[in-house]
Amino acid sequence: MMKKKFWRINDKSTPSNLILVMCFLSFGSYFCYDNPAALQDTMIKALDISESTFMGFYSWYSWPNVILCFFGGFLIDRVFGVRMGAIIFSLFVTAGQVLFAAGALVNHVWLMNVGRFVFGIGGESLCVAQNTYAVKWFQGKELNMVFGLQLSFSRVGSTVNMNIMQPIYQLISGMGFKHEYTSLGVVLMIGAIMCIFSLICALVLSFFDKRADRILKRANVTSDEAIRITDVKYFPLTFWLLCIICVGYYVAVFPFIGLGLVFFEMKWGFDPSLANNVNSLVYIISAVASPVFGFLIDRTGKNIFWVILGTVCTIGCHALLAFTFLNPYVAMSCMGLAYSILASALWPITAQIVKSTQLGTAYGIMQAIQNLGLAVIAIVAGAIVDSKGYLILEVFFLACLCVALIAAVLLYLVDASKGGKLNLSAKERRKLAALNSEQGEEKKLLD
Amino acid sequence: MLFKSFIAIFCFSFVHSDGPVRSMTTFFNPGCESQKCEECSPGLAYIVSKGDNDILHYIISAIGGPPSALVIKTNKPKGKFQLQIDCKKIASKNETERREAIIKPDGVKELYSFGVVFTRLFQYNDTADKADINYYNINSTAWRVYDFDKFEWQDLTMWSSNDFIVMKVKTSGEVMERAFYNESLLLQFHLFDHSDRSTELPHLQYDAESTQIDFTLQDIDTGNSSSARWGLEAVLIGQDSTDKPMSIVTKKSVDDEYTPGVFQVSNWLTRPGNEDNGGYLQWKPVCYLKSARARSVATKVDTTGLVYTEYVDDFLNNSILYSYFSDIQMVSRYATNFTFGLEKDGGFTKTNYTSWTAQLGYGAPPMDKVSSLVVGVISAGLGIPVIIIMFGGLFVVIKKKTARGEYADLDKDQSTIQ
Numbered sequence: 050m051m052k053k054k055f056w057r058i059n060d061k062s063t064p065s066n067l068i069l070v071m072c073f074l075s076f077g078s079y080f081c082y083d084n085p086a087a088l089q090d091t092m093i094k095a096l097d098i099s100e101s102t103f104m105g106f107y108s109w110y111s112w113p114n115v116i117l118c119f120f121g122g123f124l125i126d127r128v129f130g131v132r133m134g135a136i137i138f139s140l141f142v143t144a145g146q147v148l149f150a151a152g153a154l155v156n157h158v159w160l161m162n163v164g165r166f167v168f169g170i171g172g173e174s175l176c177v178a179q180n181t182y183a184v185k186w187f188q189g190k191e192l193n194m195v196f197g198l199q200l201s202f203s204r205v206g207s208t209v210n211m212n213i214m215q216p217i218y219q220l221i222s223g224m225g226f227k228h229e230y231t232s233l234g235v236v237l238m239i240g241a242i243m244c245i246f247s248l249i250c251a252l253v254l255s256f257f258d259k260r261a262d263r264i265l266k267r268a269n270v271t272s273d274e275a276i277r278i279t280d281v282k283y284f285p286l287t288f289w290l291l292c293i294i295c296v297g298y299y300v301a302v303f304p305f306i307g308l309g310l311v312f313f314e315m316k317w318g319f320d321p322s323l324a325n326n327v328n329s330l331v332y333i334i335s336a337v338a339s340p341v342f343g344f345l346i347d348r349t350g351k352n353i354f355w356v357i358l359g360t361v362c363t364i365g366c367h368a369l370l371a372f373t374f375l376n377p378y379v380a381m382s383c384m385g386l387a388y389s390i391l392a393s394a395l396w397p398i399t400a401q402i403v404k405s406t407q408l409g410t411a412y413g414i415m416q417a418i419q420n421l422g423l424a425v426i427a428i429v430a431g432a433i434v435d436s437k438g439y440l441i442l443e444v445f446f447l448a449c450l451c452v453a454l455i456a457a458v459l460l461y462l463v464d465a466s467k468g469g470k471l472n473l474s475a476k477e478r479r480k481l482a483a484l485n486s487e488q489g490e491e492k493k494l495l496d
Numbered sequence: 497m498l499f500k501s502f503i504a505i506f507c508f509s510f511v512h513s514d515g516p517v518r519s520m521t522t523f524f525n526p527g528c529e530s531q532k533c534e535e536c537s538p539g540l541a542y543i544v545s546k547g548d549n550d551i552l553h554y555i556i557s558a559i560g561g562p563p564s565a566l567v568i569k570t571n572k573p574k575g576k577f578q579l580q581i582d583c584k585k586i587a588s589k590n591e592t593e594r595r596e597a598i599i600k601p602d603g604v605k606e607l608y609s610f611g612v613v614f615t616r617l618f619q620y621n622d623t624a625d626k627a628d629i630n631y632y633n634i635n636s637t638a639w640r641v642y643d644f645d646k647f648e649w650q651d652l653t654m655w656s657s658n659d660f661i662v663m664k665v666k667t668s669g670e671v672m673e674r675a676f677y678n679e680s681l682l683l684q685f686h687l688f689d690h691s692d693r694s695t696e697l698p699h700l701q702y703d704a705e706s707t708q709i710d711f712t713l714q715d716i717d718t719g720n721s722s723s724a725r726w727g728l729e730a731v732l733i734g735q736d737s738t739d740k741p742m743s744i745v746t747k748k749s750v751d752d753e754y755t756p757g758v759f760q761v762s763n764w765l766t767r768p769g770n771e772d773n774g775g776y777l778q779w780k781p782v783c784y785l786k787s788a789r790a791r792s793v794a795t796k797v798d799t800t801g802l803v804y805t806e807y808v809d810d811f812l813n814n815s816i817l818y819s820y821f822s823d824i825q826m827v828s829r830y831a832t833n834f835t836f837g838l839e840k841d842g843g844f845t846k847t848n849y850t851s852w853t854a855q856l857g858y859g860a861p862p863m864d865k866v867s868s869l870v871v872g873v874i875s876a877g878l879g880i881p882v883i884i885i886m887f888g889g890l891f892v893v894i895k896k897k898t899a900r901g902e903y904a905d906l907d908k909d910q911s912t913i914q
Binding site: 311315316321364371372373374434435436437438439440441444445447448451454455458459461462465466 | 748750751752753754755756757758759790791792840866869870873874877878880881884885888891892895
């Protein structure tokens with residue numbers, strides 16, 4: 050009976066729909082991240098900026114985060130804890146979006162860049178906080194599904210943004226503001242409301258997390274156990290292999306989608322709206338499939354096999370796109386499914402490699418390396434396409450995926466040689482966790 | 497000595513890729529005392545390209561108005577092989593003189609002849625931004641039609657060299673408001689004596705039996721047409737009877753290594769089904785909106801299908817072709833319009849520049865092959881994980897077997913103690 054109480058966090062002490070609150074934590078951030086894309090032509094006209102200044106709104110978000118989300122993760126582990134961390138970074142997100150909107154209101158692009166920078170510091174570290182929360186609450190239970198749901202919500206946030214920002218702008222500009230940029234500023238402020246909503250979610254989670262800590266009598270982290278920045282050196286090989294898989298896979302999906310529109314127009318002769326449809330298939334399918342696959346992976350366990358499956362599947366999709374004229378709907382749909390599988394299966398593995406006191410830092414590192422990879426490869430991919438064409442670009446992406454595949458296979462082998470902890474089936478994992486918690490109980494009784 | 501010659505051959509084989517090599521000689525304004533010849537205005541280039549078993553004669557000129565490139569394939573006789581061309585006679589107004597301007601010496605037999613003539617240029621105002629010349633009829637938008645036989649060209653010899661013939665327009669004639677002058681229209685013919693790939697986009701592969709044609713429009717006053725787009729009418733002629741059809745064959749390829757973003761190549765064949773013995777005009781459906789050619793300034797090229805030349809037979813008779821073909825009406829000839837642009841690319845007026853490259857040649861049109869880089873990367877990229885999986889799997893199986901073996905020994909030990 051007592052064992053059961055330790056297991057179930059979502060009992061009378063906390064409502065189970067807290068999963069939703071957790072997913073909405075970064076909804077505001079994902080919604081506002083793609084505001085520039087949704088309002089691209091409007092921004093370029095209203096602010097009278099060039100295409101490269103416009104792209105700067107994205108650069109100011111991503112380049113600082115190559116390093117900063119590592120520190121964000123470390124701060125979550127060492128200084129703030131996940132509760133304060135989530136609240137602080139939500140504040141950054143909100144403040145950043147407000148600055149961004151204010152910059153548009155007064156037509157100062159430098160202020161908008163500052164806003165995006167602040168927004169970025171908050172946004173990426175908020176993801177790290179969200180991942181840490183998820184592991185803290187759902188490890189050993191529905192962790193894969195929760196990660197899948199988080200992915201789903203991020204896509205939904207992005208899609209909602211793409212679909213409603215333009216109509217809102219039309220509405221606001223019809224109100225007769227003197228300058229176009231004033232209307233733009235007002236619309237962006239509306240985006241800030243989404244961020245405030247996410248801030249409220251952070252506060253709600255903080256309340257319930259503190260309460261659960263109190264009820265379940267979770268021990269405070271002592272200073273010996275707290276992470277030091279030098280501890281990063283001692284992260285196991287399996288963690289770094291996981292990072293390689295993360296980078297190798299993501300750089301073959303997102304930069305590809307960034308360049309996909311013209312590829313579909315030129316190779317298959319699609320018109321722009323059809324090409325757009327095919328291109329966004331990955332996002333649409335992953336929004337629906339991630340939680341489903343997450344649930345499935347929770348049932349079966351064996352995460353590393355799923356990671357390998359997702360990678361091999363994506364290799365197949367890129368091969369189809371590169372070497373055949375088969376309708377890209379097939380390849381992109383499969384890619385959406387494969388991406389859902391990988392995203393749901395990959396991130397929870399970190400929780401089994403790294404101690405819970407180092408989890409924020411670990412996720413911070415993974416995210417930082419991922420951001421660096423995406424930023425660099427986006428530029429490289431553009432250069433490859435301009436000089437050598439799409440076939441060579443696809444071959445390049447295949448090579449990246451092969452690197453991820455090699456890392457995944459090595460991960461399995463390294464892990465298998467150490468007893469195969471990471472690739473347990475769900476049943477084996479539950480047995481192991483029960484064993485651990487029993488030993489933990491005994492230890493407490495003996496002390 | 498042997499070593500030196502080995503090195504020389506080794507280097508030579510790198511410089512010249514596989515493919516036959518020819519030797520070329522170029523004559524400007526043949527039949528005239530000097531190269532600069534007023535009577536032959538705007539000038540004629542005659543290139544003799546000698547191969548092992550045959551000779552290709554190129555006659556490139558805009559005399560008469562329509563710019564033309566005529567290619568004649570003859571045998572290689574022991575004696576005289578050069579055609580006797582008198583450019584003064586070609587340029588004369590007298591029809592009989594024009595007829596006797598090109599004379600084949602005895603022993604020279606024509607094996608095949610073909611050529612391309614550019615006849616007209618259409619400018620239309622693409623108000624609906626469809627980039628489709630067939631979308632409009634004569635009344636639905638503003639048109640300007642430029643007949644090349646009214647054009648005046650600058651002296652060919654001014655910018656041409658032995659393997660590079662340049663035609664620049666002087667004026668578009670009295671009919672139209674003077675929209676074309678100086679460098680507005682440029683035709684450049686590259687001649688080759690070996691096989692290789694062009695260094696300029698679209699990096700078409702050439703051989704010793706082909707010539708590449710760059711067509712450039714720039715700095716043209718399009719008048720009131722703010723969304724002006726162009727159509728270039730071209731005629732391809734082949735020494736076959738008129739009942740023989742020609743066709744444009746478009747081949748799709750997954751490989752866009754050489755022309756990033758372009759996955760098609762089109763071949764206009766004079767002898768479909770018998771390409772090895774016919775002529776072709778090859779192009780990739782891409783043109784460039786800036787002189788520094790790049791993928792970012794590329795846009796589409798389309799054709800309007802092959803039609804008979806009843807409207808432009810007069811143009812053909814005004815061109816140098818009249819001097820070679822005894823009766824142009826008895827020769828296989830078809831026309832098409834090359835249109836430049838794609839919807840939403842801003843049209844010609846955005847950059848006021850459009851440049852397109854095509855290739856005219858004899859034999860089967862060269863086709864691109866996937867390079868060894870692609871094959872290498874794929875085999876390495878996929879091969880390595882497979883090898884690791886095999887060895888890794890073997891390693892895991894072996895480890896499991898030895899672990900089991902140890903356990904069995906321990907069991908045995910215990911039983912003896914008891």
